[in-house]
Amino acid sequence: MSMVDVLNGNQAAAKGAALSRPDVVAAYPITPQTPLVEYLTQFVANGELEAFMSEVESEHSAMSVVTGASLAGSRTFTATSSQGLALMYEPYFRASTLRLPVVMAIVNREMISPQTVWGGPQDSMTLRDAGWIQIYVEDNQEILDMIIQAYKIGEDSRVLLPVNICYDGFYLSHLTERVEIPDQNSVDKFLPDYTPTHIKLDPKIPMAVDPLTTGDLLMEYREKHMVAQQNALKVIQEVNEDFNKVFGRNHHGLLEKYRCDDADVILISLGSMTGAAREAVDYHREKGLAVGLLKIRSLRPFPQEEVSEVLAGRQAIGVVDRNVSFGWNTGILYQEIRSALYEKEKPVPILPFIGGLGGEDLRIEAFISCIDRLKEARGTQQKNYPRTCWLNKKGG
């Protein structure tokens, strides 16, 4: 029987990880992920989680320990934030290119400088091209459910890739919400044991992992990795459907549409900001504007087809980024959306918004003003954009 509890995001992540029965966990504490490490070590101490827990001396080693364990055939879990993720970049990239289905929660935190500890997905979004699957979630239920789903997605033989479940620091990590915790038996049935068939360090079946490799062979590796990312588009949807059947919760796979069917303008969000954005959509709907909201869940693989399908025939589109893409004068998600639309859509205004950096609140008013701008932009020429609108105290 599932049970209902009140959990913060880190507790939800710890529960999701424990229910997935990892063999080896390694993690190094960093704000705002720290309580997650404490919950996991407590679970191990209580015997609620039968895993080898490695209290490593750095994030670099956290990723290295889980990579080693996964190479030997273990199911593994780790978690980090911000500077910790930056430190683990070297083994992070390698976990994906070794095709190891490691699962890592990223408790999104802004990158320094200036010094900050608060939320924002700049950390993981900057690493979007390191070969991992990256799924961004909105609430604590999604955190718990998606960590379980992450193993099923990553371990699928069509995918075999590591998966990040990314959630905003503090807004989710330290916020308590009602969360339904599935029972262990149902999770066990949903998520069978991991048995690697593609790579394994085992004296019974000796193999050399990563000998020096020439460019033509390396290109073959990259091509297959790219195919695996594309396969994941399908697998993410399938796993979402399977999960919904068993547990009765639909998290909508690659993306989630809200009041999009008849919408003239669409605002696009990612992560915990989505709740406030929904309220703003409702506000404008009441005032008669046909506006919808599109929440991007899977940044990698990027659901290009699905996004362009949702956005086809709209009059204006807005993207709210809680991050920046230096050198583009916009956020990262904005660039992704624009690229996805290039071939399919006749040019329409696509407005870039940036706000909520360094943990700043993205209030309903900010989204209302974004939609106001979309309303004005309908039918205007694309060439006036992009000019990023900063959702800060001065403007927005």
Next chain:
Amino acid sequence: MKVADYLNQCEEIISPGISACVGCNVELTLRTIMRVLGKNTIFAVPPGCMGGVGVVGWNKQSGAKAPVFFPLLDNTASMLSGIKAHYLREGREVNVVAFAGDGATVDAGFQCLSGAAERGDNIIYICYDNEGYMNTGYQRSGSTSKGSWTSTTPVSTTGKGGKKQHKKNFPMLMAMHDIPYVATISPAYIDDMVKKVQHAMTVKDGLAYLHILNPCLTGWGVDPKRSIEVSRLSVQTRYFPLFEVINGEYRLNREIKKPKPLEEFLKLNKKFSHLNEEEIADLQANVDRNWGRLVALCS
């Protein structure tokens, strides 16, 4: 049984035909150690000479008959910790072993090795110390001895230069982690090497650390046929004492009551050829100081 007979009956794990330099004593060391460790071993060879010569593999062929992989330069110990964690969970005894150069050990990889040692992860970590980054043409490392010419501590046209600092006393640093086993090894003393590897295999309650001084013939400028002679001289001059630390107890494995002058070792290495009498005396004083401390710890 004589050590040669013992080794002869052990299976060769390293493939023939790897492309190490002529006379390389690291290849000899690796072949010997892997014979002792046997097939029930997973070993890591981070970027360095032995990776470069094809021990992990090249062109779709592997250089080993046991599972082998390239860790990153700086995460050998922690990747092995993860592998060992898996086999502990599975309840299987497997030798989980690093064969890493000094760059991957005393410099970039030190943090994670220190972490694994402190946590008591049950791995065998072997450092082949050739006193620099040899695979890329001999750049200085924290393990390069004072006075050495390297490509990044060059000697001027007037004969001045070389590395300005003494090498890290790395076996002693590892001993200070209070791990169950630390030992130094020389390829000139194969019987001692075999015993120490065998002892490392019996350690089950923490990390076993083996430090081997392997003169690099091309980098140091040593005549290939004198490869083992130079190795032996490093011990006979007390430059590289053979000792072991078993659960905190220090033992000298070669007494060296009448040490040869350090100069006898130095003069066979081209990398020291620019040193003057004063600089040689400084190196000799350092050797004497380190020996004195070791003897005090052993008594």
